[in-house]
Amino acid sequence: MPYLDQVVLKVLPDGAARAIALEKGEIDLVPQNGLPEAEIQRLAQLPTLQVSSAGAEALGPNLWLEVNLREGPLADVRVRKAISMALDRSRIIDVIWYGYGKPGIGPIVSDNANFFNKSLKPLAFDIEKANTLLDEAGHKKGADGVRFKLTQHYLPYGENYVRLAEYIKQQLNKLGIVVETKSLDLASWLKTVYTDWDFDITTTFSHNYSDPSIGIERTFTSHYIKRGASFTNSMGYRNPRVDELFTAARREMDPVKRKSQFSEIQTILNDELPVIFLMEMQYVHVWNKKVNGLIANGISMYSNWDSVWKSE
Amino acid sequence: MAWFLLVRLLQTIPVILAIASLNFLLLHMAPGDAADIIVGTSGHGSAEAAEELRRSYGLDKPLFQQFFVYIGHLLRFDLGVSIIQGRPVAELIAERIGATLILMLSSITIAVVVGVPLGIFASLRYRTVTDTVLTVLALVVYATPQFWLGLMLIVFFSITLGILPSGGMRSIGVELDGLRSVIDVAKHLILPALTLGLFYVAVYTRLMRASMLDVMTLDYITTARAKGASELRAAFVHAARNALLPVVTVIGVQVGHLLGGSILVETVFGWPGLGRLVLDALLQRDLNLLLGILFVSSIVVVATNLLVDVIYGFLDPRLVQE
Amino acid sequence: MTNVLEFWRRFRSNRGAVVGFGVLLLIIMAAVIGPFVYPVDPFEMVGRPNQLPSSRFLLGTDVSGRDILAGLLHGARVSLAIGLTASVAAMVIGLVVGGIAGYYGGWLDVALMRSVDFFLTIPSFVLAVVIVAIFQPPIVTIIAAIAIVSWPSVARLARAEFATQKVRDYVEACRAMGMKNREIMLRQILPNALPPIVVVSSLMVATAILTEAGLSFLGLGDPNIISWGYMIGVGRTVLRSAWWVSAIPGVTILITVLAVNLVGEGLNEALNPRMRQR
Numbered sequence: 001m002p003y004l005d006q007v008v009l010k011v012l013p014d015g016a017a018r019a020i021a022l023e024k025g026e027i028d029l030v031p032q033n034g035l036p037e038a039e040i041q042r043l044a045q046l047p048t049l050q051v052s053s054a055g056a057e058a059l060g061p062n063l064w065l066e067v068n069l070r071e072g073p074l075a076d077v078r079v080r081k082a083i084s085m086a087l088d089r090s091r092i093i094d095v096i097w098y099g100y101g102k103p104g105i106g107p108i109v110s111d112n113a114n115f116f117n118k119s120l121k122p123l124a125f126d127i128e129k130a131n132t133l134l135d136e137a138g139h140k141k142g143a144d145g146v147r148f149k150l151t152q153h154y155l156p157y158g159e160n161y162v163r164l165a166e167y168i169k170q171q172l173n174k175l176g177i178v179v180e181t182k183s184l185d186l187a188s189w190l191k192t193v194y195t196d197w198d199f200d201i202t203t204t205f206s207h208n209y210s211d212p213s214i215g216i217e218r219t220f221t222s223h224y225i226k227r228g229a230s231f232t233n234s235m236g237y238r239n240p241r242v243d244e245l246f247t248a249a250r251r252e253m254d255p256v257k258r259k260s261q262f263s264e265i266q267t268i269l270n271d272e273l274p275v276i277f278l279m280e281m282q283y284v285h286v287w288n289k290k291v292n293g294l295i296a297n298g299i300s301m302y303s304n305w306d307s308v309w310k311s312e
Numbered sequence: 313m314a315w316f317l318l319v320r321l322l323q324t325i326p327v328i329l330a331i332a333s334l335n336f337l338l339l340h341m342a343p344g345d346a347a348d349i350i351v352g353t354s355g356h357g358s359a360e361a362a363e364e365l366r367r368s369y370g371l372d373k374p375l376f377q378q379f380f381v382y383i384g385h386l387l388r389f390d391l392g393v394s395i396i397q398g399r400p401v402a403e404l405i406a407e408r409i410g411a412t413l414i415l416m417l418s419s420i421t422i423a424v425v426v427g428v429p430l431g432i433f434a435s436l437r438y439r440t441v442t443d444t445v446l447t448v449l450a451l452v453v454y455a456t457p458q459f460w461l462g463l464m465l466i467v468f469f470s471i472t473l474g475i476l477p478s479g480g481m482r483s484i485g486v487e488l489d490g491l492r493s494v495i496d497v498a499k500h501l502i503l504p505a506l507t508l509g510l511f512y513v514a515v516y517t518r519l520m521r522a523s524m525l526d527v528m529t530l531d532y533i534t535t536a537r538a539k540g541a542s543e544l545r546a547a548f549v550h551a552a553r554n555a556l557l558p559v560v561t562v563i564g565v566q567v568g569h570l571l572g573g574s575i576l577v578e579t580v581f582g583w584p585g586l587g588r589l590v591l592d593a594l595l596q597r598d599l600n601l602l603l604g605i606l607f608v609s610s611i612v613v614v615a616t617n618l619l620v621d622v623i624y625g626f627l628d629p630r631l632v633q634e
Numbered sequence: 635m636t637n638v639l640e641f642w643r644r645f646r647s648n649r650g651a652v653v654g655f656g657v658l659l660l661i662i663m664a665a666v667i668g669p670f671v672y673p674v675d676p677f678e679m680v681g682r683p684n685q686l687p688s689s690r691f692l693l694g695t696d697v698s699g700r701d702i703l704a705g706l707l708h709g710a711r712v713s714l715a716i717g718l719t720a721s722v723a724a725m726v727i728g729l730v731v732g733g734i735a736g737y738y739g740g741w742l743d744v745a746l747m748r749s750v751d752f753f754l755t756i757p758s759f760v761l762a763v764v765i766v767a768i769f770q771p772p773i774v775t776i777i778a779a780i781a782i783v784s785w786p787s788v789a790r791l792a793r794a795e796f797a798t799q800k801v802r803d804y805v806e807a808c809r810a811m812g813m814k815n816r817e818i819m820l821r822q823i824l825p826n827a828l829p830p831i832v833v834v835s836s837l838m839v840a841t842a843i844l845t846e847a848g849l850s851f852l853g854l855g856d857p858n859i860i861s862w863g864y865m866i867g868v869g870r871t872v873l874r875s876a877w878w879v880s881a882i883p884g885v886t887i888l889i890t891v892l893a894v895n896l897v898g899e900g901l902n903e904a905l906n907p908r909m910r911q912r
Contacts (some may be wrong), residue, residue, distance in 0.1 A: 014582040016873070017479045026483065036871045038697075095683055095699055159871055163698050165857065170677050181857040184770060185595040195362075228362055330752050338764055451650075455840065455892035457847050460866050460884035467877045572759025576848050580870075590760065591852065594767045606760070613755050 003293075003309035019043060022286060028310065029287040029294070031301040032056070036159075037098035043286055053100065056283035058298025060109040060208030060215065063101075065168070065201050065276040066193070070236045073148050074200060078137040080273040083201075084123050085130040086171045093279055096163045100284050104277030106266045107216045109208050111280070115259060117266040122277075130175055147176040153193060153202035156186050164203055164278075194230045205281060206231060210298060212262050217246050220269060237274035320621060324614045329383070331610040335603050336382055340375060347371060350396065369395055382603070391604040396596050401604035405586065409608070411481055412578070412585035414497075416570045418505035420563065423512035428559065430513070431520025432552060438525065446517060453514040458573055462507040462580040469503060476503055479582035504581040508573050512566050516559055523555035557624065564620035568613045644904040651900020657893040665714050668707035676704040676860045684876035696868055696879045705860050706886055712861040713890065716773065717842040720780035725835040727781065728788025733827070735789070736796030737819055747793060750786045758783035762845055766854045773856045776849060780842045791834055795827035829905035836898040840891045847887055862887050 010027060012018045019039035021027045023046065035043070044051045065083070073079045089103035105122045108115050139147040150172070154165040162183075169179040184192060192198050209215040218224045221243050224232040245261045252258040270277075285301060287294060293307040294300055347365040366372040370381065385392055391401035434446040470478035477483065477500050488496050528551055574587035582588075586605055593601040645651055674680065679699040680691075687694045693702040735746040765779040799805060800823070808818050847863030849855055855864050862883040869879030 012480070012582075014479060015871075017582050020478060038872050038875060042875065091679070095679065159868075162853075162857065166677060166698065167679070169858075170675075170679070182770070183853075183855075183857040185597075185767065187595075187597045188770070228360070327752055327755060331756060334752075334756075335764075338768060341768055451892060451895060452888065455895055456888050457844050457863070457866075457884060457891075459848060459851050460880065460887065463866070463870065463873060463880050464877075464884065467873055467881070471874055471877075568755070568757040569759075572757040572763075575759065575763060576851065579852065591763070591767075594764065602764075606764075609757065609760070610755060613757065617755070 002304075002306040004305065007305070015039065022049065022288070025288065028291050029285065031285045031287075032283045033100075033281075035284075035286055037100060037284075040100070040284055040286060041098055048289055049286055050289050051284060051286050052295060053282040053284045055285065055295035055300030056298065057111050058210040059283060060112055060210075061205050061281040061283065062104060062107065062109055062208055062277070063203065063205040063279040063281050064104060065203055065278060066199075066234050067201050067273075067275060068197065068199055068235060069274060070197070072200070073137075073139055074150075076137050077272055078133050079139070080276060081123060082130040082133040082137070082175060083172065083177075084273060084276045085126050085133070086175050087168065087276070087278065088125045088171075089122075089279060090125075092164065092167060096160050096167065097279070097281075100282045102280040102282070104279045106270050106277060107208075107220065107275075108212060108262065108266060109280040112208060112210075114210075115212055115262045117263040119263075120266060120270050122270075127171075127174055134175060134177075141176045145176050146178050149178045149180065150200045152179045152181045153184060153189060153199050154181070155202070155204045156184060156189055161203055168201075168203075190230050193234050194232065195228045197227070197234060197236070199234075201276075202234075203278070204231070212265075213246070213250050217250075220265070220274065221246050235274050237272075239268065239272065242268055317618075317622065320618055324618065328607075328610055328614060329386075332383070332386055332603070332607055333379070335606045336379055340378075340599075347395075386607065391607070392600040394593075394598050394601040396593075396598040397601070401600050404589070404601060405604055405608055408584060408586050408589050411583060412571075412574055412587060414501065415504055415508065415574060415577070415583060415585060416567065418501055419509035419512065419570060420566060422505055422509035423516055423566065424559075424563070426509075427513040427516025428520050428556070431517040431522075432524055432555075434517060434521040435524035435528065443521075447521070450514040450517045453510050454518075456511070458507055458511055459576040459580050461510065462504065462577055465503050465507060466580070478503075479580075481584050500583075504577050504583050507580070508570060508577050511573075512562075512569075515562065515566075519559055519562060520555060523558050524551065527551040527555050560620055560623055564617045567616040571609050571613070641904050645900050648900040648903050650896045651903070654893040654896025654900065657889060658897055661710055661890055661893065662714065664707055665710035668710065669704075672704060672707060674701045674704040676700060676708045684872055684879065686876075686878065693882055694876075694878055696865065697872055697876075698868075702865070702879065702882055705865050706862070706883060708860045709862040709865060709883065709886075710890075712773075712859050713843050713846060713887070716777055716780070716846045716861075717839040717894075720777045720784065720842040720846075721835050721838040723777065723781035724784035724838060725788050725831060727785040728790075729792045729824075729831060731785070732789035732792025732794075733796045733819060733824070736793035736798075737800055737815070737823070739797070739800075743793070743797075746789070750789045750793075753783075753786040754790075756783075759845060759848065762849065763852070763854065766849055773859060776846060776854075776856065779849075780845050783845075784838050784842065788831060788834055788838075791831055792827065795830065796823055799823045799826055830902075833898055833902045833905060836901055837895065840894040840898070843887065843891055843894070 010021075012021065012027075015034070015036040016039065018027070018030050019035050019042075022030055022035070023043065025048070040051060043049050067074050067080055067083075069075055093099060093101040093103065102110060103122065106117065106120045108117070110116050134147055141147050152165055152169060154161045165181050169181055172179050189202075193202050193204075206219055207215055218232045220233065220237060220239075222233070222238040222240075223243065225236055225238070226232060242265055245265050249258050249261045249265075252261060269275075283301070285294070290311045292309055292311065294305070296303055296305075296307055347362045347369065350365060363372070370378065373381075382392075391405070393400050394404055397404065430446060434443045437443045437446075466478050469476040479500075481497055481500050482488075482493075483496055483500075571587070574583075574585060575591055576587070577583065578585045578587035579591065586609070590602065590605050592598075593605065645655075677700060680701050681695045681699050683695055683697050683699040685691055685695040687702075691701055691703070693706065696702055696705065731746055731750070735743040735750075762779040762783050765782065766775055769775045796819070805818060805822060808822055813822075846855070846861060847866065850861045850863030851867040853867060855861055865883035866880045866887075869876065869881075869883075872879055
């Protein structure tokens with residue numbers, strides 16, 4: 001070991017080009033969603049190629065809608081619950097991500113056997129109930145059918161997020177919430193969301209990593225409400241109990257106790273919805289069947305590939 | 313003649329400087345800067361870290377101070393360093409400019425070599441079916457969005473027929489050299505060059521046709537016709553040369569248009585040229601890179617216009633006396 | 635009245651222009667009443683994605699399962715609105731700048747025309763991309779960007795027109811009568827200078843539509859509206875399997891731009907009788 005003599009990293013900026021290169025055998029591997037999902041479906045039919053979403057369990061990418069809790073209608077948990085009920089997770093997964101994903105339930109992905117709280121109950125997709133809930137929250141529809149307006153941002157990481165933003169806007173419209181989508185490039189988006197806090201809702205995703213202290217703590221503790229710190233607590237979420245639990249979990253040595261601490265965190269977050277959990281993403285890799293041994297652990301594509309070999 | 317050239321050359325300097333200033337101003341009006349991106353995408357950023365970066369790159373200085381630094385560098389032909397990529401801007405441009413120039417030259421060549429004869433041909437077949445067909449075709453091509461045309465060409469030649477590559481400049485994973493490398497690039501060049509060039513084929517066809525018709529109704533043509541075949545041929549050649557004058561002017565305009573069109577076409581075909589670099593640099597707020605590219609492309613446009621003026625002056629000496 | 639009839643007669647004699655005009659009328663009608671006659675929300679997921687045209691979805695569905703026909707109808711409004719507004723804005727700015735330069739001459743002329751030349755040296759689409767990418771859409775930015783890159787050509791033409799007219803006898807006569815400059819420019823010269831400017835502006839509508847399409851395709855458009863260029867961009871990821879998603883909106887742009895060009899040429903022939911008969 002290592003068996004490979006050489007690994008060549010080719011930078012191809014275009015997804016379709018990568019697909020063609022893989023198909024023709026010009027390259028051997030496109031890891032971690034490097035291919036547009038439409039292409040993955042097509043390539044999965046080919047006998048020479050292998051498609052897999054294994055080998056990324058220690059990454060646990062979790063897609064959610066971050067909500068600015070500081071003021072306005074979004075400060076009310078009922079409004080957030082209504083928004084969650086208006087979004088059909090299976091639709092999002094099937095249509096936008098071509099089935100490569102699972103409905104988001106909580107801050108920790110369901111694949112994480114160590115820490116996932118199996119008793120969590122997600123809210124069902126129900127537009128009527130959502131509308132009723134908004135009525136109860138005191139946001140009645142005006143004469144034009146509008147309850148209130150929101151601005152939506154989205155993570156500028158590609159076409160899928162544009163489609164998702166469009167879907168969210170459509171669905172919230174059915175609740176009488178008029179959404180204006182703002183399209184920003186990465187620099188402006190980072191500044192707007194994580195420095196200026198000048199947003200209402202925005203899609204984004206976060207890596208769980210293998211341990212919640214590394215992964216989700218930076219999103220849900222009040223310690224991480226810092227201007228300019230990207231991919232942290234942009235929502236302004238403060239829950240002393242959650243803070244307490246995270247701090248305790250950092251030092252806790254007993255795995256059983258630790259698990260129950262994280263379980264409680266998940267329950268609280270599932271109830272309070274400081275972010276609206278959308279989808280557990282899947283990292284899909286496609287490779288030429290001549291290559292073997294790629295899936296070695298939970299972060300295979302970031303791993304050292306000492307057991308990878310290629311047949312003739 | 314040399315004097316004329318010198319005057320024109322001197323006139324271009326303030327223009328280029330003005331363009332550079334405008335670019336600088338525009339880009340600094342954008343919210344967010346390179347420091348935001350670098351810090352933001354690193355994953356564990358903070359406002360302090362961004363400020364640090366800004367200080368080290370001189371991005372925190374007052375605007376006009378940055379501006380003078382920039383102009384100073386420009387006059388020394390120093391385009392600075394790309395903040396995002398960490399390499400000299402001139403190097404990045406040099407890598408990509410070849411690809412864009414090949415693309416531009418091929419599309420101009422296609423446009424002229426196909427469009428001019430077609431235009432002459434149409435004018436000779438004036439008011440026949442051929443003429444109508446050519447004119448209609450030219451109109452249709454002229455109305456087609458270039459990027460869409462590129463996509464459709466990919467669908468037809470690359471996906472359906474499978475005879476041409478769908479993108480990139482070279483085949484991946486194979487090391488070719490010498491003639492085979494040239495052929496490989498040529499194969500990849502066909503569709504993007506056609507996409508960019510077809511629009512101007514239509515333009516030149518119509519232009520040549522129109523100016524040929526203009527010229528052919530003049531008296532000296534009718535006289536030549538009366539005098540016999542050889543006279544007619546000479547007159548025809550003379551007519552064609554005169555008709556080319558507006559075409560030469562348009563070539564100058566085409567270069568500017570091509571730089572813009574290359575953003576779209578290079579995106580569609582994944583062609584590794586300056587057009588794509590502009591878009592990437594813009595989205596990443598890579599100021600130095602962007603300013604560098606814009607500066608270089610304005611020089612190209614200005615230089616081309618100058619060249620066009622010179623050629624026009626040779627063809628039509630009356631103009632030089634101005 | 636005879637002028638109008640004369641104009642119509644000349645316009646009508648150009649068959650291409652008449653065809654273009656008819657097509658343009660159809661498109662305008664589709665834009666105006668289409669969404670009422672076919673009230674499908676172009677953003678709504680109404681079916682399975684990437685369907686071929688069928689009896690249920692006359693033009694099929696796109697990557698998100700949205701009705702392509704609905705998208706076209708709404709996109710028509712966007713393209714025409716942007717095209718018209720941007721061109722009118724460019725025409726007005728160009729007229730003002732060029733008219734002043736041409737009429738008053740002197741250093742004002744030189745200064746204004748230098749700035750026009752300067753604008754013409756910058757590749758227009760590049761400038762539009764830079765403006766929109768910096769100031770971010772909404773739709774107003776796009777219109778402004780297109781207007782900013784288009785007005786210089788109008789200004790050039792306006793200056794030439796005003797400069798030529800300025801030395802004509804009738805203007806001298808008006809001046810001798812003591813007419814104010816502004817009145818001369820507005821009441822006397824403008825009606826005569828307008829025809830070629832209207833022609834150039836109408837052709838600019840076509841360019842504006844294409845520019846907007848290009849911007850939307852690159853993802854620089856307004857995400858709250860559907861435009862034809864945007865639809866082409868959406869279909870790019872499924873070019874292999876559902877090429878019609880990109881093809882259909884492209885054909886629509888082609889037809890519209892073609893119609894505008896034909897009408898523009900017809901206007902040219904009708905308004906500029908000095909053009910020799912061909």
